Amino acid sequence: MQEPLDVLIAKLASIGRLLPEYETAIRQLPIRVSQLDRGDDAVMEGQIMGHCCVVIEGLLQRHKHMQDGSRQILSFHPAGDIPDLQSLHLRKVDYTLSATTPTTIATIRHSDMQAMLRKHPGLTDLFWRDTLVDAAKFLTWMMLIGQASAEARMAHLFCEMFMRLKSVGTIDSFEFPFKVTQSDLADALGMSIVHANRTLQELRSAGLLIFASGQAEILDWPRLSELGQFDPAYLHLADE
Amino acid sequence: MQEPLDVLIAKLASIGRLLPEYETAIRQLPIRVSQLDRGDDAVMEGQIMGHCCVVIEGLLQRHKHMQDGSRQILSFHPAGDIPDLQSLHLRKVDYTLSATTPTTIATIRHSDMQAMLRKHPGLTDLFWRDTLVDAAKFLTWMMLIGQASAEARMAHLFCEMFMRLKSVGTIDSFEFPFKVTQSDLADALGMSIVHANRTLQELRSAGLLIFASGQAEILDWPRLSELGQFDPAYLHLADE
DNA sequence: GAACCTGATTAACCTATGTGAATCGGTCTT
DNA sequence: AAGACCGATTCACATAGGTTAATCAGGTTC
Incomplete structure (x- = not known):
C-alpha cells in the first residue's frame, strides 16, 4: 500500500x-x-x-x-x-x-x-x-563551481540527479524526467542562461546527453561521468 | 587555568x-x-x-x-x-x-x-x-563563488574570518593574524593567484583592507562588509 | 485564431579573469 | 655571501563565459 x-x-x-x-x-x-x-x-x-x-x-x-x-x-x-x-x-x-x-x-x-x-x-x-x-554534496559543488569548466559542471549535475533518483528507486533508466528550465540549470551551475544553452548543445552534439522539455536522456554514461569527473562516493550511498 | x-x-x-x-x-x-x-x-x-x-x-x-x-x-x-x-x-x-x-x-x-x-x-x-x-557556511560560499565578483568574494572571506575569530574570543581588533598565502586565498575563492593579487591590491588602494605576510587589517568594516555583501546571519552565532 | 507568454536559440560583441613567464625580495641553507 | 627557495608582483596576451537583444517555437487565453 x-x-x-x-x-x-x-x-x-x-x-x-x-x-x-x-x-x-x-x-x-x-x-x-x-x-x-x-x-x-x-x-x-x-x-x-x-x-x-x-x-x-x-x-x-x-x-x-x-x-x-x-x-x-x-x-x-x-x-x-x-x-x-x-x-x-x-x-x-x-x-x-x-x-x-x-x-x-x-x-x-x-x-x-x-x-x-x-x-x-x-x-x-x-x-x-x-x-x-x-552537506557533503555542497563540498563537491563548491569544488566544481570554483574549478570546473561549464561543460564539466553540466555533466556532473545530470550524473548526480540520475544517481540520486536511481538510488531511491524513482527511476530505473537513463531516460528520466528532470523538470527544470535552462534558466534553472544556469542558476544552479553559476553560469549565464545563454551559456547553459551553448553547453547543453555541446553535450548533445558530443553524443553524451539530450535534455529537452524537462526530459533528460543520458546517451553515454561512461563519457559523461568521465567529463563531469563524477565519483558517486560523495553521495555516501549505503549500498556499496 | x-x-x-x-x-x-x-x-x-x-x-x-x-x-x-x-x-x-x-x-x-x-x-x-x-x-x-x-x-x-x-x-x-x-x-x-x-x-x-x-x-x-x-x-x-x-x-x-x-x-x-x-x-x-x-x-x-x-x-x-x-x-x-x-x-x-x-x-x-x-x-x-x-x-x-x-x-x-x-x-x-x-x-x-x-x-x-x-x-x-x-x-x-x-x-x-x-x-x-x-554546512550553512557552504551554502553562502556556493552562492558567492557562483555569483559574486572576485572583489566581493575576497571581501567576504576577510569579513567571515574576522567575525569567526572574534566570536570565539581569539581576536578583539580589526588587525589580526591570518596566516595564509595569496595562493591559498586564490584556491579558496576559485580564482587564479594572479587575480587574487590584483584583487587584494584593489581592496588596499580602495582603503578597505590590508593583507600582507599573514597579517590582515580591516580598514573600513562598513564598506568592506557592504562590498562583500556580508551578513553574519549565516554563521548562526548564539549571541544575537 | 490572434494576441500573448514563457522558454529556447542565435548572433555580435564585451570583459572579467586566466595563463605563462619574467622579475623582485625576503629568508633559509650551507 | 652565494645559492636556492618561496611567495609577491608585473606584464603581455588569450579566452571562457557574460551581456544585450533579436528571433523562434510551442502552449495558453480569450
Missing part, C-alpha cells in the same frame, strides 16, 4: 541502515500534506521554522539571492528529501525553498520529530547522517 | 547554549594532542576515520582536488573548530585536512565521543548544530 512517507523510508534506507522499529516510528509521525504549484515557496529565507517538510512527489529547489537579484540554486530535492531538516537545530533558515514543478510535500512538526528522535537515538544518528550527506 | 579543550568550549558556547554538565563531560574526554607542520595532513580524502580532531591552535584548511590537480579550499578552521566532526557518521571522508600554519590538534576517538553523546542528548543536538552551521 502506498503511503506518503514511503519515499522518505526509501531515502533513509539509501543512505544508512533503517531498523524496522524506526520505520514504524516514522510512519506514526503526524503529517500534513500540501500541494505547491511551480514557483510557490515552501520556506522563505529568514523564516523561523517550527516544522520541516518531506518531498512526496515533484521537485523542490533550494536557493539564495544576492543583493543584485541574481540567484544561486544550491540544490534540487526530488521525492524523499527533507530539504529543511537543518531547521530542527537552525530555526532561522538562510535559504528559500521553492517548487520547481508542481509538488506535493508533507510537513512534520519539529516537536513531533524531536520526540521521536529522543526515543530512538539510532534514528537521530540516521537523520544527522542525512544532513551530513546533504 | 588553560586546558586544550577550552577553545572547543568557547566555540560551542558561540553557537548555542552550553550547560555546565556538558562542559564537564567534554573536559573528561580522553584526548591525544599532536603537532602539525605547515602542509601536514590531518585527514586524507578516502580515509576511514575512527576519531576526529579539534583545532587547539593554528589553522587547518579543508580542501579537495580535481583530476587536473587544481585545488579548491573549502574552508579554513581556526582554534575551536572540529573540522571532521562529520566523520562520526560519514566514516569515509571526502576531503583532505591540512595544516595551513604550524598547528596543534587534539584527537578524540569516535567511541568516546559517541558514549558522551548517548549520555547527553542535549549535547548531541549541540554537536549536530555545529555540523549544520558548518
